[in-house]
Amino acid sequence: MTKLFQDLERFDSEDVRAALARDDPKELQFVSITLALSSPDAVFAQDICLRLCAHENRTVRANAIMSLGHIARRFRMLDERMVKPVIEAALRDPDDQVRMLAKSSADEVHQFLHWDIAGHVYG
Secondary structure, three states: OOOOHHHOOOOOHHHHHHHHHHOOHHHHHHHHHHHHHHOOOHHHHHHHHHHHOOOOOHHHHHHHHHHHHHHHHHHOOOOHHHHHHHHHHHOOOOOHHHHHHHHHHHHHHHHHHOOOOOOOOOO
């Protein structure tokens, strides 16, 4: 029986890749949050979050956007060229949940990385 990502006490990059391959939104909604809060590798966490930001499931997408803000807070770094346009696009997402968590992410990115995110009202 395959253990789902959220059931693992510890995980590695192969566990993440296996979850991505299964493409189960009920599992994937936890991957970006877990990586953002506990992965020792900021670049790997960022890359997986960026991938999940394009997922068709709104919860997976919203959590991945939010997780970019967590990575900014934890590591004080993100690749602006890659991340900024994704957050800006999420602020215009048709889904309320995605837009709300994109605002949260934009606030964290602004606070910790001092980026100005187009389309975001601060405060």
